Amino acid sequence: MRNKITTYYKTAVVITSLCTFTMLSGCASQANKDPLEGLNRGVYKFNDVTDKAVFKPVATAYKTITPTPIRKGFNNFFTNLGSITTVLNDLLQFKFASAFTDAGRFVINSTFGLAGFIDLAGKDNIALHKEDFGQTLGFWGVGNGAYLVLPFLGPSSLRDTTGLVFDRATTDPITYTHNIGEVRLHNQLRAAQFIDKRTELLTASDLVDEASLDPYAFMRDAYLQRRENQVQDNVAKKNLANDEFFEEDDAPATGTKSPETNPAEASPAEVK
Numbered sequence: 001m002r003n004k005i006t007t008y009y010k011t012a013v014v015i016t017s018l019c020t021f022t023m024l025s026g027c028a029s030q031a032n033k034d035p036l037e038g039l040n041r042g043v044y045k046f047n048d049v050t051d052k053a054v055f056k057p058v059a060t061a062y063k064t065i066t067p068t069p070i071r072k073g074f075n076n077f078f079t080n081l082g083s084i085t086t087v088l089n090d091l092l093q094f095k096f097a098s099a100f101t102d103a104g105r106f107v108i109n110s111t112f113g114l115a116g117f118i119d120l121a122g123k124d125n126i127a128l129h130k131e132d133f134g135q136t137l138g139f140w141g142v143g144n145g146a147y148l149v150l151p152f153l154g155p156s157s158l159r160d161t162t163g164l165v166f167d168r169a170t171t172d173p174i175t176y177t178h179n180i181g182e183v184r185l186h187n188q189l190r191a192a193q194f195i196d197k198r199t200e201l202l203t204a205s206d207l208v209d210e211a212s213l214d215p216y217a218f219m220r221d222a223y224l225q226r227r228e229n230q231v232q233d234n235v236a237k238k239n240l241a242n243d244e245f246f247e248e249d250d251a252p253a254t255g256t257k258s259p260e261t262n263p264a265e266a267s268p269a270e271v272k
Contacts, residue, residue: 033147034220040149044216047154051198056205059198071199073117078193080109080116082130085171089131093139098129130230134163138231147220155223 034040063071083106090099105121105128113120122128137159138144145158156164168175174193178186208215 033144033224035146036148040147040220041216043149043151044219047149047152050152055194055198056202059195059202062195063199063202071196074192074196075200076109076113076119077116078196079119079128080106080113081173083109084173085133085167086129086131088171089133089136089167090129092133092136093131095131098131101127102129132160132163133166134160134227135231137163138227144224144227147224155219157224157227160227 083102087099087102087106090096090102105126106116108121108124108126109116109119112118134157142159144160148156148158148161150156150161153164174186174189177189208218
């Protein structure tokens with residue numbers, strides 16, 4: 001019990017420190033969105049090499065040998081787990097109607113949808129929203145801060161990294177399995193989640209290679225534009241309507257959606 005309290009205390013300190021640093025650095029970084037470009041390019045290169053050597057082959061093999069219904073089921077499962085994070089951040093942004101819809105979506109899929117493996121809510125055209133604490137901070141006026149490339153996780157920002165830490169510590173069921181001592185289960189779920197996300201990005205990675213002479217700059221600009229669009233609840237969607245690298249985040253999920261997604265989304269590895 002004492003160890004759990006200590007863990008929660010340390011997590012709270014880290015989150016508070018990150019939030020404070022993000023708010024202090026937000027204004028200062030507006031003129032230069034990538035002040036850490038040298039470091040970021042080094043991490044990007046590391047992610048690129050690691051991805052080509054390990055993650056992309058694993059994801060390709062998984063997609064090749066695993067039947068589509070099974071892959072879709074696991075994708076639905078992890079998407080459903082993310083609904084808990086979405087509901088909390090709906091409430092933090094005073095989006096009560098969305099919170100009600102997303103909570104209902106989670107309940108339906110978690111029960112009648114067999115723990116989320118079947119997206120029954122999507123089949124009923126119940127909208128799928130995606131909110132996180134990074135978006136919540138942006139909603140309340142916190143700037144991106146410096147652009148960051150995280151090892152293995154890919155594009156982010158100081159604000160979104162803070163949001164990731166907060167979401168993982170507060171609303172991620174996979175983190176909960178670790179907190180109750182189920183370390184092996186935690187690692188298995190995290191690995192499966194990682195492979196699922198990387199499999200989603202297989203087609204997008206090829207598009208990035210074909211679309212830009214500088215994939216790093218392309219990924220950075222696409223990521224920052226997409227996150228700004230998400231924070232503004234897709235008010236800039238009309239400007240992206242013809243951009244195949246972007247998809248709607250607040251849209252009905254029909255249950256037949258392709259597992260491929262856009263490369264601007266924060267990914268478990270650089271999409272290369």
